[in-house]
Amino acid sequence: MGTLRQLGQEDAAHIGQELHQFASELYPICRSITGNGVRQTLALIQGKVPLRITEVPTGTPVFDWTVPKEWNIRDAYIKALDGKRVVDFHKSNLHVLSYSVPVHANMPLGELQPRLFTIPDHPDWIPNRTSYYKEDWGFCLSQNQKLALEDGEYEVCIDSSLEDGHLTYGECYLQGRSTEEVLISTYTCHPSLANDNVSGLTIATFLAKSLSGRDLRYSYRFLFIPATIGAITWLARNREAASRIRHGLVLTCLGDAGGFHYKKSRRGNAEIDRAAAHVLRHCGEPFEILEFSPYGNDERQFCSPGFNLPVGSLMRSVWESFPEYHTSADNLDFIRPLQLAGSLRVCAAILDVIEHNRSYRNENPYCEPQLGRRGLFRSMGGEAGGRASGEEMMARLWVLNLSDGNNSLLDIAERSGISFSRIKEAADLLSEKQLLSLIP
Ligand SMILES: [Zn+2]
Numbered sequence: 001m002g003t004l005r006q007l008g009q010e011d012a013a014h015i016g017q018e019l020h021q022f023a024s025e026l027y028p029i030c031r032s033i034t035g036n037g038v039r040q041t042l043a044l045i046q047g048k049v050p051l052r053i054t055e056v057p058t059g060t061p062v063f064d065w066t067v068p069k070e071w072n073i074r075d076a077y078i079k080a081l082d083g084k085r086v087v088d089f090h091k092s093n094l095h096v097l098s099y100s101v102p103v104h105a106n107m108p109l110g111e112l113q114p115r116l117f118t119i120p121d122h123p124d125w126i127p128n129r130t131s132y133y134k135e136d137w138g139f140c141l142s143q144n145q146k147l148a149l150e151d152g153e154y155e156v157c158i159d160s161s162l163e164d165g166h167l168t169y170g171e172c173y174l175q176g177r178s179t180e181e182v183l184i185s186t187y188t189c190h191p192s193l194a195n196d197n198v199s200g201l202t203i204a205t206f207l208a209k210s211l212s213g214r215d216l217r218y219s220y221r222f223l224f225i226p227a228t229i230g231a232i233t234w235l236a237r238n239r240e241a242a243s244r245i246r247h248g249l250v251l252t253c254l255g256d257a258g259g260f261h262y263k264k265s266r267r268g269n270a271e272i273d274r275a276a277a278h279v280l281r282h283c284g285e286p287f288e289i290l291e292f293s294p295y296g297n298d299e300r301q302f303c304s305p306g307f308n309l310p311v312g313s314l315m316r317s318v319w320e321s322f323p324e325y326h327t328s329a330d331n332l333d334f335i336r337p338l339q340l341a342g343s344l345r346v347c348a349a350i351l352d353v354i355e356h357n358r359s360y361r362n363e364n365p366y367c368e369p370q371l372g373r374r375g376l377f378r379s380m381g382g383e384a385g386g387r388a389s390g391e392e393m394m395a396r397l398w399v400l401n402l403s404d405g406n407n408s409l410l411d412i413a414e415r416s417g418i419s420f421s422r423i424k425e426a427a428d429l430l431s432e433k434q435l436l437s438l439i440p
Helices: 009-026 036-045 107-115 143-147 194-211 229-236 271-281 337-356 392-402 408-415 420-432
Strands: 052-057 069-081 085-088 104-106 155-161 166-174 179-185 219-225 244-249 260-263 287-289 309-313 359-362 404-408 436-438
Touching: 009 036, 009 194, 009 337, 036 166, 036 194, 036 219, 052 229, 104 107, 107 155, 143 244, 143 271, 155 219, 166 194, 166 229, 179 337, 194 219, 194 244, 194 337, 219 229, 244 271, 244 337, 260 271, 271 287, 271 309, 271 404, 271 408, 271 420, 309 337, 337 420, 359 392, 359 420, 392 408, 404 408, 408 420, 420 436
Parallel strands: 179 219, 179 244, 244 309, 260 287
Antiparallel strands: 052 166, 069 085, 069 155, 104 155, 166 219, 260 309, 359 404, 359 436
16 A cells, blocks of 8 residues: 555656546446346456455345345337337437337327426536435436437337346455454446546445455455445344444545545544545645435435444535536546546555554653654655654654653654655654564
8 A cells, every 4th residue: 555655757657548448348337236237347447356255146135225126228229210229228228218218109208208307508418316215217318319209009018027136236354453444445336437436436346346356454355336225235134243343435536537526424523534535635625524414325225324424425526516527428438547546546545544553552652752862853764865854753743752651653644734644654764773662
């Protein structure tokens, strides 16, 4: 994570391209809350990180909910009588109301009209609509497409199935030294929507990849689950694992050009809340901290009162706040390589704080130790002039002063205004010089 934290411009551009490439592989898949689109998505992620796939049968009770029927779709269209497809699922999987029951019929335009969804304000965009819990069918199309439909008879076909099957989710578990866990959760249920789905999948996958094989303090659990019902299903089946979660993040909308938003956990002052705010304060990009509310993504489930887990949510633009949200304009051009790389860097830096936030004791607490005698007025990094920079020196003095057993490194970083990474460097150096000892 240290290397990710210090990404140079060239590395950021390179990693950004790699992230965008993976996003473009995930983007075309027709996902929903169940079905083969979810399985294909998980298979692509499995190509990058080890994933355990769970299939939960339709009808399984999960708290107040029930695992729904499984939905799959092969084709859908609206055909004019001359045989030409005027709306074609194979051109965009957004064209079908997700979870549409199968239909094949001829009908006049007047009868079809109430089942056509558009966005009049953006006449070229196709909306994304769903009907998970009410059996229905419909088509989504651009306003211009709708206006071009002439009166008359149309053949409508949705070649889908809605049957008993399974709800599918994937977990990547990375064993650390402790059984206490850090949870990273993202959703697998949106069709071709880039920022609001694919960006979160991409960042979570690469974050897991960057952590795997490392010596970790915490164990890490990455969840790739359908939103809402997936989180409820996972929590219902994993109460024991949930009780081990010490820190968590829900990832969403991490590829657009907007600044960062961190939505605090229900607790509001959890270590993850402080770590995220601290990293954003030092990340060099615009950001805003949002208070918890019981509306949004799966933090709603993780932060429900029975669980009240310390889980916040990181995003760039906030869902629903950008006009492209849940439309065909949330496409691969809407997410950008450099923004994806920046998001990965910020996530890695937040986890870096969580991993290394420990308390130390100053072994020489009576007045300042003589730093010059120990070479601590010299910069170890060989900065200009060979002198420790002002900030490096201040970091050492803050760490020595506040390491009385009552302050963690994050406490010291917050109070000093110096970045956690700098404070951590100072603590490492002072430990090496035996001026500091780690409190177990
Ligand atoms: Zn969404």
